[in-house]
Amino acid sequence: MPAETDFDDWIIATHAEAGDFTMLFVLLGVGETTVEPRRAAWLHVMGDETRWPEMKRLFIGAGVAWDGVVFYRAGREGLVPDDTARARLAALTARLHEDRSLxxxxxxxxADGLTMQLEEVRRH
Incomplete structure (x- = not known):
């Protein structure tokens, strides 16, 4: 299946580098000057066939409005057990609630699978 989004390119490249891996992801509400974590989960990636439309269908199950999503590898070791993924996701989301720069x-x-960048808003 061809890559059509930046997400597709990322998952293909990450799988080429790491092999099968566990990814953590956090759905985000993105405002003009705010970013709010909404829901988080993990997924074991087996192969590089996953594409953005499949991920969007998965996100619908979260039952929350979202504007963006951030992905992390759960660890350098590739696939991790569910208990490890759950613990690492809990630690990640706790840190994200404290520090959005992560x-x-x-x-x-x-929401279109295109790369976004977080920029700091300086208040006077």
Missing amino acids: IRDGFFFN
Whole structure:
């Protein structure tokens, strides 16, 4: 299946580098000057066939409005057990609630699967 979005390119490249892997993801509400974590989960990626339309269908099941999503590999070891993924996701989401700049450490995409960047808003 051809790559049509930045997400598709990312998952193909990540799988080429890591092989099968577990990814953590956080759905985000994105406003003009705010980013709010909404829901989070993990997914075991087996192969590089997953594409953006499949991910969007998965996100519908979250039952929340979202504007963007940030992905992280659960660890350098590739696939991790569910208990490990659950613990790492809990730690990640706790840190994201405290420090939104950690979004920069992940791979951040909008609802169309295109790369987004988090920029700091300076208040006077």
